[in-house]
Amino acid sequence: MQDSPGPGRPRSEAARRAILSTALRVARRDGYDSLTMDRIAAEAGVGKQTIYRWWRSKAEVTLDALRELAEEQIESADTGRLAGDVEALLSQTFATSGTHPGLDRVLCALMGEAQRDPAFATLFREQLIEPRRQVLEAVLERAQQRGDLPRSADLGLLLDVVFGTMWYRMLTGIGRVDDGLARDLGQLVGREAARGQEASEARPARSRRASARDSRRSSRT
Amino acid sequence: MQDSPGPGRPRSEAARRAILSTALRVARRDGYDSLTMDRIAAEAGVGKQTIYRWWRSKAEVTLDALRELAEEQIESADTGRLAGDVEALLSQTFATSGTHPGLDRVLCALMGEAQRDPAFATLFREQLIEPRRQVLEAVLERAQQRGDLPRSADLGLLLDVVFGTMWYRMLTGIGRVDDGLARDLGQLVGREAARGQEASEARPARSRRASARDSRRSSRT
Amino acid sequence: MQDSPGPGRPRSEAARRAILSTALRVARRDGYDSLTMDRIAAEAGVGKQTIYRWWRSKAEVTLDALRELAEEQIESADTGRLAGDVEALLSQTFATSGTHPGLDRVLCALMGEAQRDPAFATLFREQLIEPRRQVLEAVLERAQQRGDLPRSADLGLLLDVVFGTMWYRMLTGIGRVDDGLARDLGQLVGREAARGQEASEARPARSRRASARDSRRSSRT
Amino acid sequence: MQDSPGPGRPRSEAARRAILSTALRVARRDGYDSLTMDRIAAEAGVGKQTIYRWWRSKAEVTLDALRELAEEQIESADTGRLAGDVEALLSQTFATSGTHPGLDRVLCALMGEAQRDPAFATLFREQLIEPRRQVLEAVLERAQQRGDLPRSADLGLLLDVVFGTMWYRMLTGIGRVDDGLARDLGQLVGREAARGQEASEARPARSRRASARDSRRSSRT
DNA sequence: GGGTAACCGAGACGGTACGTCCAGTCTTCGC
DNA sequence: GCGAAGACTGGACGTACCGTCTCGGTTACCC
Numbered sequence: 039m040q041d042s043p044g045p046g047r048p049r050s051e052a053a054r055r056a057i058l059s060t061a062l063r064v065a066r067r068d069g070y071d072s073l074t075m076d077r078i079a080a081e082a083g084v085g086k087q088t089i090y091r092w093w094r095s096k097a098e099v100t101l102d103a104l105r106e107l108a109e110e111q112i113e114s115a116d117t118g119r120l121a122g123d124v125e126a127l128l129s130q131t132f133a134t135s136g137t138h139p140g141l142d143r144v145l146c147a148l149m150g151e152a153q154r155d156p157a158f159a160t161l162f163r164e165q166l167i168e169p170r171r172q173v174l175e176a177v178l179e180r181a182q183q184r185g186d187l188p189r190s191a192d193l194g195l196l197l198d199v200v201f202g203t204m205w206y207r208m209l210t211g212i213g214r215v216d217d218g219l220a221r222d223l224g225q226l227v228g229r230e231a232a233r234g235q236e237a238s239e240a241r242p243a244r245s246r247r248a249s250a251r252d253s254r255r256s257s258r259t
Numbered sequence: 260m261q262d263s264p265g266p267g268r269p270r271s272e273a274a275r276r277a278i279l280s281t282a283l284r285v286a287r288r289d290g291y292d293s294l295t296m297d298r299i300a301a302e303a304g305v306g307k308q309t310i311y312r313w314w315r316s317k318a319e320v321t322l323d324a325l326r327e328l329a330e331e332q333i334e335s336a337d338t339g340r341l342a343g344d345v346e347a348l349l350s351q352t353f354a355t356s357g358t359h360p361g362l363d364r365v366l367c368a369l370m371g372e373a374q375r376d377p378a379f380a381t382l383f384r385e386q387l388i389e390p391r392r393q394v395l396e397a398v399l400e401r402a403q404q405r406g407d408l409p410r411s412a413d414l415g416l417l418l419d420v421v422f423g424t425m426w427y428r429m430l431t432g433i434g435r436v437d438d439g440l441a442r443d444l445g446q447l448v449g450r451e452a453a454r455g456q457e458a459s460e461a462r463p464a465r466s467r468r469a470s471a472r473d474s475r476r477s478s479r480t
Numbered sequence: 481m482q483d484s485p486g487p488g489r490p491r492s493e494a495a496r497r498a499i500l501s502t503a504l505r506v507a508r509r510d511g512y513d514s515l516t517m518d519r520i521a522a523e524a525g526v527g528k529q530t531i532y533r534w535w536r537s538k539a540e541v542t543l544d545a546l547r548e549l550a551e552e553q554i555e556s557a558d559t560g561r562l563a564g565d566v567e568a569l570l571s572q573t574f575a576t577s578g579t580h581p582g583l584d585r586v587l588c589a590l591m592g593e594a595q596r597d598p599a600f601a602t603l604f605r606e607q608l609i610e611p612r613r614q615v616l617e618a619v620l621e622r623a624q625q626r627g628d629l630p631r632s633a634d635l636g637l638l639l640d641v642v643f644g645t646m647w648y649r650m651l652t653g654i655g656r657v658d659d660g661l662a663r664d665l666g667q668l669v670g671r672e673a674a675r676g677q678e679a680s681e682a683r684p685a686r687s688r689r690a691s692a693r694d695s696r697r698s699s700r701t
Numbered sequence: 702m703q704d705s706p707g708p709g710r711p712r713s714e715a716a717r718r719a720i721l722s723t724a725l726r727v728a729r730r731d732g733y734d735s736l737t738m739d740r741i742a743a744e745a746g747v748g749k750q751t752i753y754r755w756w757r758s759k760a761e762v763t764l765d766a767l768r769e770l771a772e773e774q775i776e777s778a779d780t781g782r783l784a785g786d787v788e789a790l791l792s793q794t795f796a797t798s799g800t801h802p803g804l805d806r807v808l809c810a811l812m813g814e815a816q817r818d819p820a821f822a823t824l825f826r827e828q829l830i831e832p833r834r835q836v837l838e839a840v841l842e843r844a845q846q847r848g849d850l851p852r853s854a855d856l857g858l859l860l861d862v863v864f865g866t867m868w869y870r871m872l873t874g875i876g877r878v879d880d881g882l883a884r885d886l887g888q889l890v891g892r893e894a895a896r897g898q899e900a901s902e903a904r905p906a907r908s909r910r911a912s913a914r915d916s917r918r919s920s921r922t
Numbered sequence: 923g924g925g926t927a928a929c930c931g932a933g934a935c936g937g938t939a940c941g942t943c944c945a946g947t948c949t950t951c952g953c
Numbered sequence: 954g955c956g957a958a959g960a961c962t963g964g965a966c967g968t969a970c971c972g973t974c975t976c977g978g979t980t981a982c983c984c
Binding site for chain 5: 265269270304
């Protein structure tokens with residue numbers, strides 16, 4: 039089962055890289071809205087068809103570029119305390135935007151695109167939203183195993199709260215997305231954990247979904 | 260200080276209403292993306308210039324229509340308990356989307372537009388985001404006066420958390436935005452209040468911004 | 481049979497003059513194409529309705545302005561010789577364009593408008609084309625009475641040739657419309673007169689239309 | 702020196718033909734004024750951009766269509782006599798309008814457009830006006846070589862007179878443009894030739910421009 | 923001297939065409 | 954078969970004018 043390239047010219051890695059880097063560069067420098075397929079093609083020295091052969095829209099190109107850029111980083115620290123872990127994780131996430139000016143705006147633009155194109159919305163969720171959730175979820179589950187967080191805690195809700203607050207500030211421009219927010223959210227999660235533990239003693243461990251990966255059904259209907 | 264109409268033909272109220280209702284109807288029925296200036300004009304029986312005379316984009320038209328629709332509702336209940344008040348408020352907010360199918364998608368689309376057009380972003384924040392924040396802020400301040408919520412609480416953060424979670428679920432499609440979420444968030448705020456009270460006893464009442472209207476500086480830098 | 485103005489506010493002479501002078505001024509300065517009804521109204525300090533009440537189009541306004549301007553001049557000299565009379569008349573006509581820069585271009589623009597609007601074409605012919613023809617026709621008829629031009633001469637054709645050459649040069653920009661042309665055309669008419677006299681002796685005075693006012697039927701079908 | 706097509710998709714000949722024929726058909730049937738870019742695009746089944754890629758205005762499209770239509774015809778007869786040659790040439794030219802109803806109106810409309818758009822005026826002169834002049838000029842030069850027309854004759858003036866009279870009648874609607882006119886103008890030119898010959902004997906052969914192609918300087922200043 | 927009627931300015935109205943931009947597809951040649 | 958180049962259809966955009974309308978207000982006459 040070797041991946042025989044089959045007949046014909048193989049895909050050009052150079053073109054692929056040129057497209058991705060051009061898309062990200064233009065989007066960061068001039069704003070995502072001034073990014074057009076024609077412009078990517080022109081600036082990357084590439085035919086438009088070559089782009090359409092591998093991606094369905096400029097949103098997917100940008101997402102791909104972003105995903106590649108972010109592939110390195112997702113690493114969760116282990117400070118021993120839940121609040122500290124969360125804070126460290128968020129702080130690290132926010133730092134990326136700091137070192138890459140304009141990246142946060144591109145991120146917001148993609149969230150905007152996800153509202154217009156359902157196909158892209160799925161991709162966006164799978165490749166950008168979910169991976170982050172899983173990292174934080176891992177941190178929370180580790181806390182559960184340590185006993186810092188009761189088994190009954192609604193992990194999905196906590197994920198939504200943490201990432202929701204972050205996205206809300208980015209999207210609306212209300213409030214900064216910085217280390218202060220990382221600390222605030224870390225402490226909030228920490229307090230919820232403590233509170234949850236008391237609750238778990240009071241209430242006899244109501245069964246909750248172990249995984250928060252799909253929190254679509256996490257709320258009571 | 261009457262509003263003298265000035266010279267010239269007065270603005271047509273009929274055209275204004277036709278434009279707003281057409282925009283909202285089309286956006287809800289066929290999706291915000293199939294809403295075009297040409298189509299609003301055609302279906303409202305109106306010249307395009309008449310739209311551009313009073314609004315700058317279809318986003319502003321839709322926002323105006325939405326604002327008018329929402330003008331009635333913002334009423335905060337008073338259940339006597341903070342968690343109950345928050346839950347009631349959110350529940351009521353979510354109900355609007357329930358009774359107006361497609362409205363949530365329009366809302367998300369507008370949040371998307373706000374990412375592309377800074378001028379619209381400002382309008383969107385001022386006319387849709389901030390009014391909701393103020394209603395919830397009033398609830399929180401009432402709780403502070405009742406003593407249910409310590410003076411030291413960071414109201415801005417609480418607002419961000421509550422609305423952030425709601426928007427995050429709407430925008431990503433992860434998790435429902437229903438009465439379950441209203442309850443969860445109400446309880447979370449309630450717990451934060453209790454926790455804050457203990458904290459306020461421990462820490463000697465660090466000065467915090469009284470108003471959370473501008474939470475832009477609410478995080479420690 | 482006095483022209484009792486009847487009831488109601490009388491027409492504003494000030495507005496009429498402002499409209500005509502504005503139209504001519506703008507058309508001469510910025511070109512006829514940058515003349516719009518809105519602009520006339522704005523620069524003349526007049527409501528658009530006031531223009532439409534008295535004229536049907538900007539072409540008619542301009543024609544009116546032009547007609548008023550030209551009302552003074554049409555005066556035919558009498559040099560005693562046909563060629564001299566024609567040359568003097570044309571020379572005088574061309575001089576008007578010389579002293580009023582941009583006027584020739586406006587004239588050409590009106591000829592252009594006459595191609596698009598049949599109603600205006602009639603007006604244009606009656607108020608600008610025909611009056612000039614009649615002046616020249618009078619000169620020719622005077623020559624006939626003097627015996628300088630045979631009765632059998634086709635006056636209509638001569639009028640067409642003289643004015644046609646002038647208009648052709650103005651419209652195409654080929655060749656100058658100046659005193660040289662006036663002399664050339666004067667001499668040409670003079671020669672035709674002489675030639676016609678010989679012909680009239682040879683051919684036994686075929687009946688020709690006395691008036692060239694309507695040369696529509698002047699050619700043999 | 703072959704015309705290598707270069708890279709990229711070659712221009713669509715089908716689209717080019719569809720555009721030209723649609724433009725001419727609509728202009729002839731419904732009048733040049735009801736010809737719009739949108740309509741050409743729609744009826745030709747073509748994107749608007751494709752029209753704008755190759756032409757600058759509907760005037761240029763129509764001119765191109767007209768030019769293609771006229772490419773066949775310009776053929777000068779040789780009757781042996783100057784008057785006959787001119788008459789034959791004009792008669793043939795007028796016949797084109799006869800066999801293609803509405804074509805004369807389109808021609809007049811283009812002359813009108815030339816008054817509004819200097820860029821088009823140049824094109825119009827080069828591609829429609831000048832070619833006709835050159836055919837007649839060739840006839841006149843042939844006459845000069847035969848000795849029917851004196852070397853001293855002002856060819857430019859004769860061209861202006863002949864075409865000027867024709868255009869004047871078309872544009873103003875005064876007088877027919879038919880075989881009668883062709884005969885009248887032929888005879889007029891014939892008489893001028895004879896007259897010129899006498900003059901050339903009297904006056905000692907004043908130097909005149911050999912070519913009348915550019916009669917811009919043909920008149921004495 | 924109060925009606926009445928036609929005028930006046932201002933400017934919003936429905937509508938048509940414009941010329942541009944971009945999306946997504948198609949068609950050529952060359953590697 | 955992939956890739957660069959670039960022309961293609963299609964559709965929305967935002968602007969410019971047109972010719973009409975609807976205000977408040979003015980100016981004459983005529984009873």
